[in-house]
Each structure stands twice: as structure tokens, then as C-alpha cells.
Amino acid sequence: MIAGIDFSLLTVEIFTAALGLGLLIINLIVPGNQRSATGYLTVLGLLGILLVTLSYEGVEKTFMDGMYIIDPFATFFKRLFLVAAILVTISSLPFVKKLGYNEGDFFSLLVFATLGMMVLVSAGELITLYLGLELMTISFYILVSFKKKDAKSCEAGIKYIILSAMSSALLLYGLSLVYGLTKTTIIEQIASTLAAGTMQPLMALGIIFLLAGFGFKISLVPFHMWAPDVYEGAPTPITAFLAVASKAAALAAFVRIFLIGFPAYQEYWITLVIVLSVLTMVLGNLVAIPQTNIKRLLAYSSISQAGYLLLGIVAFSSMGIGAILFFSIIYVFTNVGAFMVVVALSTSTGSHKIEDYSGLYRRAPLLAVVMLFCLLSLAGLPPLAGFVGKLYLFIAVIEKGYIWLALLAVLMSMVSVYYYLLVVKVMFLKEPPQNSGIIKVPNGLQIAMVFSLILIIVLGIYPKPLSDLAMSVAHTFFPFSF
Amino acid sequence: MITLNHYLVLASLLFCIGLYCAIAKRNAIGILMGIELMLNAVNINLIAFNRFLVPGETTGHMFAIFVIVVAAAEVAVGLAIIINIYREKLSSAVEDFDWLKW
Amino acid sequence: MLEQFTSIGIFIFVGLGFAVSSLLVAWIVRPKRPNPLKMSTYECGLETRGRTWIQFKVSYFLYALVFLVFDVEVVFLIPWAVEFLKLPWIAFIEMFIFIGILVVGLWYVWKEGALEWK
Numbered sequence: 001m002i003a004g005i006d007f008s009l010l011t012v013e014i015f016t017a018a019l020g021l022g023l024l025i026i027n028l029i030v031p032g033n034q035r036s037a038t039g040y041l042t043v044l045g046l047l048g049i050l051l052v053t054l055s056y057e058g059v060e061k062t063f064m065d066g067m068y069i070i071d072p073f074a075t076f077f078k079r080l081f082l083v084a085a086i087l088v089t090i091s092s093l094p095f096v097k098k099l100g101y102n103e104g105d106f107f108s109l110l111v112f113a114t115l116g117m118m119v120l121v122s123a124g125e126l127i128t129l130y131l132g133l134e135l136m137t138i139s140f141y142i143l144v145s146f147k148k149k150d151a152k153s154c155e156a157g158i159k160y161i162i163l164s165a166m167s168s169a170l171l172l173y174g175l176s177l178v179y180g181l182t183k184t185t186i187i188e189q190i191a192s193t194l195a196a197g198t199m200q201p202l203m204a205l206g207i208i209f210l211l212a213g214f215g216f217k218i219s220l221v222p223f224h225m226w227a228p229d230v231y232e233g234a235p236t237p238i239t240a241f242l243a244v245a246s247k248a249a250a251l252a253a254f255v256r257i258f259l260i261g262f263p264a265y266q267e268y269w270i271t272l273v274i275v276l277s278v279l280t281m282v283l284g285n286l287v288a289i290p291q292t293n294i295k296r297l298l299a300y301s302s303i304s305q306a307g308y309l310l311l312g313i314v315a316f317s318s319m320g321i322g323a324i325l326f327f328s329i330i331y332v333f334t335n336v337g338a339f340m341v342v343v344a345l346s347t348s349t350g351s352h353k354i355e356d357y358s359g360l361y362r363r364a365p366l367l368a369v370v371m372l373f374c375l376l377s378l379a380g381l382p383p384l385a386g387f388v389g390k391l392y393l394f395i396a397v398i399e400k401g402y403i404w405l406a407l408l409a410v411l412m413s414m415v416s417v418y419y420y421l422l423v424v425k426v427m428f429l430k431e432p433p434q435n436s437g438i439i440k441v442p443n444g445l446q447i448a449m450v451f452s453l454i455l456i457i458v459l460g461i462y463p464k465p466l467s468d469l470a471m472s473v474a475h476t477f478f479p480f481s482f
Numbered sequence: 483m484i485t486l487n488h489y490l491v492l493a494s495l496l497f498c499i500g501l502y503c504a505i506a507k508r509n510a511i512g513i514l515m516g517i518e519l520m521l522n523a524v525n526i527n528l529i530a531f532n533r534f535l536v537p538g539e540t541t542g543h544m545f546a547i548f549v550i551v552v553a554a555a556e557v558a559v560g561l562a563i564i565i566n567i568y569r570e571k572l573s574s575a576v577e578d579f580d581w582l583k584w
Numbered sequence: 585m586l587e588q589f590t591s592i593g594i595f596i597f598v599g600l601g602f603a604v605s606s607l608l609v610a611w612i613v614r615p616k617r618p619n620p621l622k623m624s625t626y627e628c629g630l631e632t633r634g635r636t637w638i639q640f641k642v643s644y645f646l647y648a649l650v651f652l653v654f655d656v657e658v659v660f661l662i663p664w665a666v667e668f669l670k671l672p673w674i675a676f677i678e679m680f681i682f683i684g685i686l687v688v689g690l691w692y693v694w695k696e697g698a699l700e701w702k
Contacts, residue, residue: 021688028695127545134552141559145566154567161560162513166504168556169520172549173497176524180531185541540663547659554656558649565645 009061009070012052012078013118019045020111027104035103039093042107043086046114050082060476062124066186069124073477076325076470077121077252084245084332085114090448091340092237094347099147106146113139113241117249121256126175126185129253133171133217136246137164144234144242156233163216163226171213177206178261187261194264207262207269211276214257217250220310221279224303231299236346239295240339243302248328251309255321258313259478266316274314274405280307281412289419294342295352297419298335301378304416305331308393308409315396322474323392326467330377330385330459337452338374341367344441344449354423359432364439368427370449375420377456380413385459392467489530497523510564514557521553646698657686 007014022045023038056075062068089110096103116136123129141164145157179185181203182193194203215223231239258269284304291297312324342352344367349356361368377386390413394406441449459466500519507513525546532542664671664679693699
């Protein structure tokens with residue numbers, strides 16, 4: 001069985017693992033005062049791996065009886081994680097410099113978290129899926145509590161560990177039931193076993209456990225309680241990575257298990273997903289309104305975005321999957337863009353209060369403009385990219401006849417415009433506080449921000465290439481529209 | 483004769499005890515212990531399914547080994563962070579962590 | 585089915601009975617002449633100084649954690665060793681990569697100073 005492995009298919013994963021280990025070893029060899037280059041090395045390494053993924057265009061192979069799958073869907077998400085990891089690495093350079101210890105560890109863990117996500121989206125089998133998930137979350141535990149002298153960071157870390165471990169246990173119990181009922185852990189075989197048999201009550205229990213477990217990871221209401229606290233306490237670049245990449249990875253695994261593994265039970269779980277989606281959209285947006293801390297505001301906004309993403313699963317069609325892929329890409333750039341502004345501001349002022357953003361336009365025009373466009377794109381105003389992303393998701397559910405769901409989502413988007421505009425008002429209309437100077441932004445961060453800004457605008461005006469790509473990937477992954 | 487059902491009932495009881503412990507305990511270490519119980523319930527499930535349904539294969543055994551190892555890694559990181567908090571704040575009770583809203 | 589448990593039942597009964605009866609007999613026949621020296625916590629060895637309910641040194645927990653992680657990782661070696669002769673040569677190399685990663689971990693622990701008793 002092992003002789004059948006084609007290791008060239010695993011190049012991306014092997015390179016990523018080697019990069020992570022290499023950074024750890026460099027950190028051990030190089031003396032403490034010369035480690036500032038590790039960040040740049042990480043960016044270069046990740047860029048190299050991103051180039052390697054280009055050679056996977058259209059490759060669709062599985063090996064070891066479907067344990068590990070390299071298909072366009074997985075490759076699409078791998079590129080997304082790599083881009084997110086690069087942007088996060090760039091935005092964490094000032095933070096790590098300020099921290100002044102364990103520089104190599106930080107970037108090494110970041111790379112390992114990325115590796116976990118890659119394994120997660122490529123897993124065609126439950127054990128591999130679990131391993132990928134845990135590699136990702138355990139790396140995140142350490143990253144979240146990386147400011148070890150900071151009480152908030154440590155508390156966020158311990159909360160994340162407790163709740164995430166609990167959700168892993170729920171997920172595992174569900175996985176063990178699925179294994180017991182189908183006698184296999186390979187997702188394709190699970191689907192064929194379930195399609196052949198009759199409805200079993202225990203399977204419904206297993207599916208509920210899986211939904212709860214994944215709900216925690218994607219931070220769906222009512223499993224969202226950890227998200228605002230952890231997002232607030234974690235170092236800001238890590239918050240961005242958590243909000244963007246870990247959510248996308250868990251969602252991708254969710255899509256693979258439920259759409260490929262359990263289509264036979266579709267009518268049962270789709271109702272649950274609709275309930276979760278409605279709760280998430282309504283609560284995420286309404287609770288965001290009274291927030292006074294920008295990180296908590298973005299946390300609730302990212303919870304509500306997860307609710308929109310679920311619409312693509314509710315649609316249960318290749319159109320829905322394509323919309324999820326398209327929206328995830330845009331979600332990466334807008335959210336990381338917004339968090340980069342938070343990073344830039346907090347490294348110079350040390351504050352996350354929204355009122356401290358007053359008069360930002362006078363003090364740092366670039367930051368204010370980037371923040372403006374990111375927030376408007378998150379709110380889904382045309383002609384920005386977020387609008388197109390939401391449009392695809394709404395069309396996908398309307399095609400299935402869930403018009404009320406699309407209407408509710410539009411209504412909630414309008415609510416979100418309100419709280420995003422509150423921040424914009426503070427930034428542009430309020431006077432800057434006395435004795436506040438111009439804010440200096442590091443060069444790397446500036447380049448990354450401008451890059452995100454351009455993409456948000458260009459993808460909003462001319463989304464065709466990316467949407468074509470997303471739709472074709474979705475079509476090979478899930479060629480049904482029933 | 484002891485059948486698969488006995489094992490499944492045992493596992494579900496153990497899982498519920500662990501879940502109760504994880505929710506009711508106010509101490510971070512106690513919560514981690516509860517989570518360990520839940521994971522062990524999963525292991526019993528996996529091994530029992532493997533033994534009774536597909537005795538010739540080892541998938542369930544492998545799954546259980548991976549669960550054990552990952553759980554150990556998870557707990558190690560958790561305890562390391564608790565030790566760090568203890569050093570800085572001298573407490574390991576969850577209710578003392580009130581800087582952020584629960 | 586019940587016969588299978590009979591021997592276990594007899595075993596438990598006899599074991600418990602032996603422990604209880606010997607305690608009972610000792611309680612009946614022993615002389616009772618306590619003096620201060622006999623009542624002290626440590627009849628032999630040193631007297632304790634200060635409070636005995638003290639916290640362990642933090643380094644101890646670090647050792648314990650490091651031990652825990654390495655101890656559990658070794659579990660992967662067992663199935664590999666059991667099936668060693670049937671596995672192709674590439675499994676041999678894979679296990680060396682695995683052990684190599686563990687060695688990097690040990691190196692890290694050493695370098696970070698977690699193995700020193702400070």
C-alpha cells in the first residue's frame with residue numbers, strides 16, 4: 001500500500017513542513033540578536049511554496065484508497081491559506097520585533113498552522129482530517145497566548161484551549177459514531193455505504209455532533225462564545241489569521257464531509273444548517289452594533305460573515321460551492337486588510353478602542369482609506385468585491401427557492417452597514433485628539449495594504465476571471481445542481 | 483455475554499460524565515481532566531466498533547492511537563499555558579480570569 | 585456465563601475477608617500503650633520543618649510536560665516495530681524522519697533551558 005504513494009503530489013506539504021522545521025532550527029542556531037531576518041525568510045519561503053502550487057493546476061488525484069486527495073478544490077484553498085499566511089507574516093513583523101523573544105518560533109508555528117490547514121482541506125479520510133484540524137488548532141493555542149507576560153493574551157489562550165478541546169471531543173465522538181455505522185473512515189466509502197442503507201437514528205446523532213464540532217471551529221452562533229474573547233486577547237495578526245484562514249479551512253473540511261460524505265442525509269442536516277445560518281447572521285450583526293473595541297467589532301463581523309458563507313452550503317449546488325470559494329478569497333483580503341490597519345495603529349498608539357480612531361484621516365490618510373474600503377466591502381456595498389461575493393451567495397440560495405433566506409441576509413447586510421459606518425464616521429468626521437502626531441507605517445505593511453486595497457476594488461469591478469475559476473473548481477468538486 | 487452495546491453504553495456514560503465535569507468545574511485543570519474523559523470515551527467507542535464490526539482491520543486502533551497522542555499534545559500545551567498564568571497571576575481557577583467577558 | 589465470574593467473585597470475597605479479618609484480629613489482640621513518641625507523624629526519619637503543604641517547584645512541571653510529550657509520541661514506534669519485517673524500506677526512512685523531528689524537539693527543549701533545575 002505504501003509503495004503506491006506518489007510523493008511528488010505531496011511536494012507542497014513536504015516543503016511547508018520543511019520550512020517550519022527549518023525556521024525552528026535556524027532559531028536554535030542563530031544567536032538572539034540576529035534573528036530579525038526570520039520573518040523575511042518566512043515570506044520568501046511561503047512565496048516559493050505558492051509558486052509550487054501553480055504546478056498543481058487541474059491535477060485531480062487521490063492516493064491510499066482515497067485517504068488524501070489532491071483536487072482543484074484543495075489546491076484552491078491551499079493557495080488561499082498561503083496568501084493569507086504571507087499577508088499575516090508581513091503584518092506581524094512589527095509585532096514580533098516589538099516582542100523581542102522567540103522570533104523563529106512565532107513564524108515556525110505560523111507555518112505549521114498553515115500546514116495543518118492544508119492537510120485539513122486535502123484529507124479524504126477522518127483520521128487525516130482530525131490530525132490536520134489538531135495541527136492547526138494546537139499551533140493556534142500557542143500563537144494566541146504568545147504574549148506570555150500579557151494577562152489578556154494568556155487568558156484568551158486558555159479559553160481557546162478549553163473550548164476548542166471540548167469541541168474537538170464532540171467532533172471526535174461524532175466521527176467515532178460515523179466510523180461505527182459505516183465501518184470505514186474514508187469519506188467516499190462513507191457516502192456509498194450511507195446511500196445503500198436505510199436511515200439510522202444513531203447517524204443523525206453523529207451528524208449533530210459533527211455539526212456542533214465544526215460550528216465551534218467556524219464560530220457559528222450558538223457556538224461562537226469563544227470568538228470575541230479570543231479575538232480580542234490574541235495578538236492582532238494572529239486574530240486576522242484565526243478569523244480568516246482557520247475559518248476557511250474548517251469550512252472547507254465541513255463542505256467536504258457533508259456534501260461528499262453525507263448527501264444521503266441531506267434533508268436532515270440542511271434544516272439544521274439553515275437554522276445555524278439564520279442565527280449566525282442575525283446575532284452576529286446585532287451584537288456588533290454596541291461594540292466599542294475594534295477587535296471585538298471585527299470579531300462579530302467575522303461571525304456574521306460565516307453565516308453568509310453557510311448560505312452556499314444551504315444551496316447544495318456547484319453554484320453554492322463556487323460562491324463560497326469566491327467569497328472566501330475576498331473575505332481574506334478585506335479582513336486581513338482591516339486587521340492590518342488595526343496592527344499599524346496599535347503598534348503606534350497601543351489602543352484598540354474605536355474612539356481612538358477619531359481623526360485617523362488627518363493623521364494617517366492611507367490607513368483611513370484602506371479601512372474605509374475594507375469595511376465597505378465587508379458591508380457588501382457595490383462596486384466593491386464584497387458586494388459581488390454576497391451576490392453570488394444570494395443567487396445560489398434563491399435558485400433553490402429560499403427567497404426568504406436571501407431577503408433576511410440582505411436585511412442583515414443593511415444592519416451591518418450601520419455599524420461599519422459608525423467606525424467610518426469616527427475616522428473621517430471627528431477631530432483628531434490633541435498632541436497626536438502623524439502615524440508611521442512600516443514599508444512592508446504599506447505594500448501589503450495597498451495590494452489588498454487594489455484587489456478589493458479590481459475584483460469588485462471586474463470579478464469575471466476569479467469567479468470563472470471558482471465556478472470551474474466548484475464544478476469539478478461537486479458536479480450537481482439538484 | 484458482553485456485546486457491542488455494553489461498550490457503547492459505557493462510552494456514552496463516560497462521555498456524559500466528562501462533559502459534565504468540563505462544564506461544571508471552575509478550575510482549568512479540572513476542565514482539562516473532564517475533556518480527557520470525553521476523549522477516552524471516544525477511544526472506547528472506536529476500539530469496540532473495530533473489535534466487533536471489522537475484527538480483521540486496524541483502522542479503529544490507529545484512530546485511537548492518534549487520538550491519544552493528539553490529546554497528550556493538547557493537554558501539554560494547555561498545562562504549559564496554565565503554568566505560565568500561575569507564574570504571572572498565581573491562580574488556576576477559571577473564574578479568576580475576568581479581564582475578558584466570559 | 586455466570587460460572588466464568590464465580591472464580592472472580594470468590595477471589596474478591598476471600599481477598600476482602602483476609603484484609604478485614606487480619607485488621608480485626610490485630611485490633612483485638614494488640615496492647616494499647618500510647619506515648620508521645622509513638623503518636624508523632626514520623627516515628628523514624630527526620631522531623632518536618634515548616635509547612636508541608638507547599639507548592640512544587642515549577643521546573644518539576646516542565647520536566648513532567650516534556651516527559652509526557654516524548655513518552656506518548658513513542659507509541660507510534662510500537663506498531664512500526666511489530667510490523668517491521670513486512671514493511672517496505674521506505675517505512676524505515678519515514679520512521680527516521682519522525683525520530684529526527686523528535687530530536688529537533690529535544691534540542692529545542694535543551695536550548696530553551698527547560699532541562700535545567702534553576
